[in-house]
Amino acid sequence: MSDIINNFFASMSDIYAPKSRATDPVTSLLASKSLKPHMHRLHTVCLEKFKLYGPMTDEQLEECPGFDEYAPSTVRKRRCELAEMELIVPAGNKQNKRGRMMIVWRLP
Numbered sequence: 001m002s003d004i005i006n007n008f009f010a011s012m013s014d015i016y017a018p019k020s021r022a023t024d025p026v027t028s029l030l031a032s033k034s035l036k037p038h039m040h041r042l043h044t045v046c047l048e049k050f051k052l053y054g055p056m057t058d059e060q061l062e063e064c065p066g067f068d069e070y071a072p073s074t075v076r077k078r079r080c081e082l083a084e085m086e087l088i089v090p091a092g093n094k095q096n097k098r099g100r101m102m103i104v105w106r107l108p
């Protein structure tokens with residue numbers, strides 16, 4: 001399955017490239033460029049987490065083992081891209097640690 005996913009992401013590399021705005025500080029532009037080689041791997045790892053742990057919120061996904069080196073926003077952006085590609089779908093809502101409602105995501 002990983003080969004299929006990697007080939008899919010490779011074909012989508014220009015559409016789902018790291019994003020930054022022209023008005024962003026230089027540090028944001030550099031961070032965006034440094035992330036590009038890791039994006040397909042992050043998409044694959046996110047999908048593997050859903051396969052292993054089942055439905056979860058962004059907050060729960062961010063806490064999964066293996067994401068320690070990434071900012072929560074990086075993990076959320078990859079999850080958002082997976083949803084845009086319809087590789088994960090909404091499965092309901094759940095309260096987060098702060099009592100706010102979050103979408104629970106699952107594999108289709």
